[in-house]
Amino acid sequence: MKYNYSVAERNRIVEENLHRINKTIRRNWALIKAAHLDRDDVYQQLAIRLIRAVESFDPDKGELAQHINAQLQYELLNCKDSKTRYGFTGAPRDLRGAVISLEACGDMPCGDLMAA
Numbered sequence: 001m002k003y004n005y006s007v008a009e010r011n012r013i014v015e016e017n018l019h020r021i022n023k024t025i026r027r028n029w030a031l032i033k034a035a036h037l038d039r040d041d042v043y044q045q046l047a048i049r050l051i052r053a054v055e056s057f058d059p060d061k062g063e064l065a066q067h068i069n070a071q072l073q074y075e076l077l078n079c080k081d082s083k084t085r086y087g088f089t090g091a092p093r094d095l096r097g098a099v100i101s102l103e104a105c106g107d108m109p110c111g112d113l114m115a116a
Contacts, residue, residue: 002058013054017068021046024072035079042079049075 005013021043025032032042053071057064 002056005054010051010054013064014051017050017054017065018047020065020068020072021050024069024076028073028076031076032079037079042076045079046072046075 024046025039025042032039049071050068053068054064057067061067
């Protein structure tokens with residue numbers, strides 16, 4: 001059964017476990033660099049997942065530290081998803097090269113982009 005923490009207690013637990021985010025990032029730094037993810041964006045997503053992990057913790061299923069680590073690792077693997085990276089909901093799984101910056105377009109008018 002899920003344990004219901006008070007907001008103050010939940011926040012205390014989250015603060016005590018913030019170091020797990022840095023540990024997860026350090027352990028998976030090669031993946032983060034290879035996927036061209038911004039460290040700050042990854043940290044923010046993992047912080048949100050940490051809060052959700054504490055809220056959804058069920059003491060009958062194991063220890064809190066194990067639950068948090070598993071949830072952070074799962075979230076990190078989802079950080080490289082196209083929906084997360086680009087905000088596209090109906091996009092294919094991998095959009096590498098499909099999205100270009102406006103600087104790369106140069107002086108090309110918008111109509112030319114549609115034709116290309």
